[in-house]
Amino acid sequence: MFFQLRLIPLLPLLGAAYLILFGRRHSRKAVHRIACLAVGAAFLISTDVFLFWFPILYQSNGLRDLLGTWFASGDLQVDLALRMDALSGLMCLVVSFVGTLIHIYSTGYMAHDEDYARFFAYLNLFCGAMLLLVLGDSLPVMFIGWEGVGLCSYLLIGFWYGETANASAGKKAFITNRVGDLGFLIGMVLLFRAAGTLDIPALLDTARAGSPSLTATLWWGQPVAFWAALFLFMGAAGKSAQIPLYVWLPDAMAGPTPVSALIHAATMVTAGVYMVARLGALYLLAPAALAIVAGVGALTALFAAVIAFAQNDFKKVLAYSTISQLGFMFVGVGTGNFAGGIFHLLTHAFFKAGLFLCAGSVMHAMAGSGDITRMGGLARRLPFTTWVFRVCWLAICGVPVFSGFFSKDAIVAGAFATEVFGPRLHWVGPAVGAALLAAALGTAFYMSRLYYLVFTGECRADLKTREHLHESPVEMVGPMVVLALGALLAGLVGLPPAVGGSYGDLVGQWLATALGPALEVSHSLEWRVMATSTAIAFAGIALARLFFRGGVREPARRFVAAWPRLVAAVRGKFFVDEVYHALVVRPLRGLAWVLFSIVDRILIDKLLVGGWTVLVDRAGRLLRLVQVGDVQRYLAVFAIGLAALVYVMARPAAPSEVRVRIEGRSAVVDLGDGVADKLEYGFDFDGDGLEDRTGAVASANWRYSQPGHYHLRVRITDPRWNTSRTIERTIDIQ
Amino acid sequence: MPSYAYILVSLALFFLGTAGVLLRRNVLIVLMSVELQLAAGTLALLTFSRALGDQKGHVFAFFVMALAAAEAAVGLAIVVSVFRTRRTANLDEVNSLKG
Numbered sequence: 001m002f003f004q005l006r007l008i009p010l011l012p013l014l015g016a017a018y019l020i021l022f023g024r025r026h027s028r029k030a031v032h033r034i035a036c037l038a039v040g041a042a043f044l045i046s047t048d049v050f051l052f053w054f055p056i057l058y059q060s061n062g063l064r065d066l067l068g069t070w071f072a073s074g075d076l077q078v079d080l081a082l083r084m085d086a087l088s089g090l091m092c093l094v095v096s097f098v099g100t101l102i103h104i105y106s107t108g109y110m111a112h113d114e115d116y117a118r119f120f121a122y123l124n125l126f127c128g129a130m131l132l133l134v135l136g137d138s139l140p141v142m143f144i145g146w147e148g149v150g151l152c153s154y155l156l157i158g159f160w161y162g163e164t165a166n167a168s169a170g171k172k173a174f175i176t177n178r179v180g181d182l183g184f185l186i187g188m189v190l191l192f193r194a195a196g197t198l199d200i201p202a203l204l205d206t207a208r209a210g211s212p213s214l215t216a217t218l219w220w221g222q223p224v225a226f227w228a229a230l231f232l233f234m235g236a237a238g239k240s241a242q243i244p245l246y247v248w249l250p251d252a253m254a255g256p257t258p259v260s261a262l263i264h265a266a267t268m269v270t271a272g273v274y275m276v277a278r279l280g281a282l283y284l285l286a287p288a289a290l291a292i293v294a295g296v297g298a299l300t301a302l303f304a305a306v307i308a309f310a311q312n313d314f315k316k317v318l319a320y321s322t323i324s325q326l327g328f329m330f331v332g333v334g335t336g337n338f339a340g341g342i343f344h345l346l347t348h349a350f351f352k353a354g355l356f357l358c359a360g361s362v363m364h365a366m367a368g369s370g371d372i373t374r375m376g377g378l379a380r381r382l383p384f385t386t387w388v389f390r391v392c393w394l395a396i397c398g399v400p401v402f403s404g405f406f407s408k409d410a411i412v413a414g415a416f417a418t419e420v421f422g423p424r425l426h427w428v429g430p431a432v433g434a435a436l437l438a439a440a441l442g443t444a445f446y447m448s449r450l451y452y453l454v455f456t457g458e459c460r461a462d463l464k465t466r467e468h469l470h471e472s473p474v475e476m477v478g479p480m481v482v483l484a485l486g487a488l489l490a491g492l493v494g495l496p497p498a499v500g501g502s503y504g505d506l507v508g509q510w511l512a513t514a515l516g517p518a519l520e521v522s523h524s525l526e527w528r529v530m531a532t533s534t535a536i537a538f539a540g541i542a543l544a545r546l547f548f549r550g551g552v553r554e555p556a557r558r559f560v561a562a563w564p565r566l567v568a569a570v571r572g573k574f575f576v577d578e579v580y581h582a583l584v585v586r587p588l589r590g591l592a593w594v595l596f597s598i599v600d601r602i603l604i605d606k607l608l609v610g611g612w613t614v615l616v617d618r619a620g621r622l623l624r625l626v627q628v629g630d631v632q633r634y635l636a637v638f639a640i641g642l643a644a645l646v647y648v649m650a651r652p653a654a655p656s657e658v659r660v661r662i663e664g665r666s667a668v669v670d671l672g673d674g675v676a677d678k679l680e681y682g683f684d685f686d687g688d689g690l691e692d693r694t695g696a697v698a699s700a701n702w703r704y705s706q707p708g709h710y711h712l713r714v715r716i717t718d719p720r721w722n723t724s725r726t727i728e729r730t731i732d733i734q
Numbered sequence: 735m736p737s738y739a740y741i742l743v744s745l746a747l748f749f750l751g752t753a754g755v756l757l758r759r760n761v762l763i764v765l766m767s768v769e770l771q772l773a774a775g776t777l778a779l780l781t782f783s784r785a786l787g788d789q790k791g792h793v794f795a796f797f798v799m800a801l802a803a804a805e806a807a808v809g810l811a812i813v814v815s816v817f818r819t820r821r822t823a824n825l826d827e828v829n830s831l832k833g
Contacts, residue, residue, distance in 0.1 A: 627833030632764075632825055636756050 005065035005082045007045050008092060009135060009145075011038045012099075013128035016121045023117025032107040035120035039103050039127050043096035050089050057089050059513060061201050064137060075196055083137035083201070087342065087514040090507075091134040091274055094349050095267050099127040101479035102262040102353065108476035109258055109360050119159060119256065126152035130267050134274065139188050139198045142275070146184065146239065149268045150177050156263060157255040169251035176248040180238015187231035191282075194224040200278060207281040214285055222288065229282055229289035233296075236272025240326045243300045247577055249323055253315040257360030260315060265322050265356050266349040273329040273345055277338040280515050287421045290334050291428045294415070297330025298432035298439070303574075305442030309449070310571040314359045314370040317450050321396065322352055324439060328411055331432050335421075337414030338515040339508040343494045344411055346507065347395065347403035350486030354392040357480045361385040361472040362454065367465055372453045374465075376551055379455040381469040384477045386455050388484040393451050395487040397444040398537040403491030405533070410494060410508075412436050413529040417521040440533055444540020449548045457550030498526035650721045652679055655698075660712070660731055667731060669714060670699040680717045687711030707733045740781040747774035761816070761823045765809045772802045 015038030023031055053063055062085025070080040084092060103123060110119050129148025136142035150173075158170030192198055194213045195206045207214055207225065214225040236242070241249035252264050263269070276283060276293060283290050301324045308320035325348050332341025363370050365382055379386040395402040398409070415433035419426075459466050471477070495504030498521075508518030547556035560567050569575070628634075655671040662668075669683060682691040685702035687710055693700040704710065710731050717724040747770055754767025776798045783791020817823050 624833030627831065629829030629832030630826060631828075632756055639752065639756070 004045055004049050005063060005084055005135060006067060008042050008049075008096070009082070009128045009131040011042045011045075011128075012124045012131065014038065016125035016128060019117050019121035019124060023121055026117065028111070028116050031117045031120055032103070035124050036100065036103045036107070038124055039096060039100045042127065042131060043093075043100045046089070046092045046096050049084060050093060053084075057084065057086050058510065061085055062089070062514075070140070076192060076198070078138055078140045078198060080141060081137035081199075082132075082135040082141075084135060085514050086511050087274075087278060088134050090342070090346070090510070092131060094346055095130050095134060096127065098266045098349050098353050098483075099123075099130070099262060101482055102258045102266075102357075105261075105357055105360070105476050105479040106256075106258040108473045109364060110256065111473075113256075115159070119156075122152055122155050122159070123259075123262070126156070126263060126268070130271075133271055136200075138200060139191070139203075142200070142278075143184065143188070146235070146271060146275075147181070149263070149271065150174065150181070150239070153177075153252065153263050153268055156259040157252045159255055159259070163254075166254040169248075169254040173248040173252050176245050177238045180235045180245050183231040183234025183238070185235075187228045187235065190218075190224060190228040190231065194228070203279070204281045207279075207285055210285065214282070223286060225282055226286035226289045229279070229286045230292060232279065232282075233272075233276065233289065233293055236275050236330075237296065238272075239275075240269050240272030240330070241300075241323045242272070242296050242326065242330060243303060246300060246304065246323050247580060250316055250319040250573070253313070253319050257315065257356060257363060260318070261353045261356030261360070264319065265352040269322060269326060270329065270345045270349070273326065273333055273341055276330070276333045277342050277515060280333070280336075280338045283333075284336060284420060284516075287425055290336060291421055291425045292334075294331050294334030294428060294432045297327040297332075297334050298435035299327070300324065301327030301331065301439040302435050302442065303327075305439045305446060306570060307573050308446040309442065310567060311573075312371060312373050314362060314372050314375075314450070314454065315356070316370075317372070317446060318352070318355055318359055321355075321443065321447065324443060325352065325396070327439065328408060328436060331415055331436055332411040335411075335415045335418040335429055335432065335519075337411060337418060337519045339505075339511045339518045340407070340410035340414045342511060342515070343507045344404075344407035347407040347487070347490045347494075350483050350490050351392040351395040351402075351404055354388055354480060354483035354487050355396070357476070357483060358385050358389040358392065361476055361480065364472050364476070365469050366461065367468055369461075369465070372450065374461045375454045375459065376457045376461075377455070377459040378469070382471050384471055385480065388477075388480040389451065389455065391484040392487045393447050395491075396447050397541060398440055398533050399541075400530070400534055401491070403487050403489065405530075405537075406491035406494050406496065408436075408440060409526075409529055409533055410496065412440070412533060413496070413521045413526050414519045416529065417519060417525055437532060437536060441536045441540045444537045445544050448541045448544030452544060452548040452550065453552070460551070496521070496526050496530075498523040498530075647723070650718070651723045652716045652718045652725050655716070655727070658714070658727055658729065660729060662731060662733065665705075665707070665733060666701055666703040667710075667712075667733070668699065668701040669712065671714070671716070672698070678718075678720070680719055682715035682717070684713040684715075685710065687713065691715070704733045709733075737781050737785040741778060744774045744777040744781065747771075747777065759824045759826055761813045761825055761828075764825060765806065765813070768805065768809070769802060772798055772805075 015035055019031060019034060026034070049063070050057065056063060062083055065082045067080040067082075070078045072078070103120070106119065106123065110116060113119060126149060129145050129152060131145070133142055133145025133149060136145055154170045154174040157173050158167045161167045161170075188198060191203060194216075195203055195211070196213075197203060197206075214228075215223045218224045218227050234245075238245045249264060249269065253260055255264075283293070304320045304323035304327065308317050308324065311317045311320060325344070329341045329344050329348070332338070332344055334341075359370065361382065362375070362378060362385060365378070365385075366375065391402070395404040398405045412433050415429050415436060418429045421428050459469070461469075494507040497504060505518060512518060547553055547559070572578075657672045659670040659672065660667060661670070667685065671681070678696075679698075680696055681694065681698055681700070683693040683700040683702070684690060685692045685700075686704070692702060710733060712729040712731055714727045714729075715724055716727070751767045751770030751772075751774060754770065755764050758764055758767065776795045779791040779794050779798070783789065783795075813823065816828060820828060822828070
């Protein structure tokens with residue numbers, strides 16, 4: 001059924017397998033043709049399925065492609081199944097579309113790299129894993145994709161593994177994500193225990209029905225749904241770089257820039273948002289969990305935006321910007337405004353991927369350097385890049401008409417209007433809304449700072465770099481222009497009702513079957529939020545223009561001079577990495593040292609390994625005394641042993657069976673035919689030690705005078721050797 | 735004469751031989767005692783062969799004689815070789831395999 005679905009993740013995975021195995025044998029041209037074709041085909045198939053089954057995706061649970069039972073154990077049955085519904089269909093289109101564009105871009109960006117085939121193999125593997133994550137019909141299948149994209153992230157961050165810093169950044173990303181994934185696993189187990197299934201549609205049905213298995217109190221007065229949602233959010237916070245697990249994303253910029261655009265901006269890092277939206281019905285059962293999601297999102301949005309103020313690396317600024325924008329998305333899903341969160345995910349995929357590709361293009365021109373203090377005046381030398389950057393910049397700042405404006409407003413307005421938190425936590429909505437407005441101001445400021453420092457004024461690079469400056473080739477500029485168009489126009493699919501009327505919010509209506517009806521926001525609130533955020537966007541841009549137009553200007557210098565410690569703290573990223581190092585890494589290193597020096601060296605090396613050698617050595621020293629070297633003594637032992645053996649062997653053989661038949665008060669004992677002849681037998685029936693019957697016959701009978709519990713003993717003697725054997729039984733006489 | 739008399743002689747010979755093997759120090763005597771044991775075995779074989787009217791015992795008696803000849807040849811060769819290297823024929827002085 002709907003077997004095209006399996007092709008969507010399978011084609012990129014096959015591409016990856018082929019390129020890993022045989023990529024080195026092919027020319028660069030063949031390699032990127034295979035890779036682009038695999039992802040492009042996945043995009044075309046997604047589009048085909050999406051358009052062809054449009055009504056079914058819109059109205060029902062969507063299409064399911066069952067590949068078979070993955071595993072079954074007890075009550076747990078997990079099918080290897082894919083499902084495309086309104087939400088996963090939309091995600092599938094975004095992922096495969098942006099993926100294809102970035103594959104094309106990479107053919108230009110990586111053109112001079114030695115490991116061309118390996119790069120495209122990983123990129124294909126990533127797209128396959130991401131599509132599996134999106135399409136997975138059950139949590140375990142989703143988890144495979146989830147881990148797969150984590151693996152690709154690790155592989156691609158450390159792609160240039162020759163430098164230790166890159167390899168460490170990869171490890172940091174992987175290990176930080178492990179912490180989150182532990183939460184994902186715990187959440188899954190909790191859900192299985194409560195609901196008895198891991199299929200997402202079944203789980204959502206259970207949650208929508210408000211099943212008591214999910215609302216029962218688990219720990220500390222909170223229901224199962226709360227804990228499951230919280231642990232799953234831990235996974236989401238790891239993957240989507242939220243406080244406290246965001247630290248890996250800035251370091252992940254060590255990877256090639258197309259990777260930053262695809263994995264660390266447009267797709268993988270949004271997986272957490274997708275997961276929370278996917279399980280929206282579960283989160284709606286636990287307002288406290290939603291409040292935590294929204295709170296963490298708002299805090300992260302604000303915190304990362306502030307850190308981005310003072311970063312001097314092009315990609316680092318974009319990385320903190322991504323963290324901040326992911327915070328926006330989490331506020332969206334955390335206020336029950338799932339469609340709003342996904343809408344921002346969609347527009348963000350366009351403008352942030354575009355921004356990263358601009359970063360790549362700029363770094364390409366700057367001979368690999370991303371230091372914005374050395375840039376400036378690039379607008380004249382890189383005209384296309386500059387235009388793309390301007391569009392994406394205005395989109396992320398939230399200037400009206402650009403896509404970011406509508407998606408950001410959908411989230412902020414939703415936060416002010418939401419009712420999901422209930423009366424006790426009602427203050428959370430306006431609080432996170434206000435925090436987001438502040439973060440939006442920050443966003444406009446740091447993005448404009450980036451724009452003015454890089455593209456205006458005079459170039460501050462050295463002469464050699466300045467002469468090297470050039471616009472990127474068409475295979476890089478092409479995808480950038482497409483993404484810029486997306487950044488410009490993607491907002492039009494989600495116009496708020498106040499602007500677009502009842503049919504303006506296409507995304508919200510499209511996702512309504514999968515995520516529940518879009519949040520109701522009054523028109524007056526809508527207009528107020530739009531006006532405020534427009535003012536905020538222009539204020540941020542104006543402030544940055546005042547500070548940084550054409551280079552660092554006098555007001556900025558005066559600000560730094562007035563608040564030196566504040567600026568140092570922001571520039572040092574509030575020293576979160578250092579705190580984590582002191583609180584987590586150092587104690588773990590200490591623990592490792594203890595384990596090494598005590599458990600490993602003393603317990604294992606000395607006791608368990610050395611102990612046995614000592615034991616064997618001592619035993620050998622003792623046993624060598626037996627080896628006297630005197631033939632006659634050996635012979636004497638041999639003779640004694642032989643005599644003992646003969647004695648044992650000469651005993652009568654044990655009877656093959658002993659039958660005791662009881663008839664009323666009489667018992668008949670029969671030793672069967674397995675006993676050799678010429679033996680003598682003695683039978684003691686009543687356990688008094690005296691033999692009641694003797695003779696050469698292997699059976700005897702006895703009549704008891706009264707019922708009871710009797711001890712029966714049979715003696716078998718071989719008179720030739722004068723050896724005997726005794727068999728005992730207990731019998732009950734009624 | 736009844737068979738058990740022969741068996742008693744055989745037993746006596748075997749124990750004498752065993753005692754010689756285990757207790758005497760001189761290698762040559764030990765080898766001779768082994769011959770005594772073999773002779774005891776041969777006698778028992780012949781006795782049972784006659785008593786049971788089965789010719790197989792006689793055949794085995796010949797086998798034992800051939801074996802005894804071979805054993806004597808190998809044993810004496812070893813004794814000569816040991817005597818050449820160690821200048822002794824006393825068993826309790828030949829204990830270089832002591833652990």
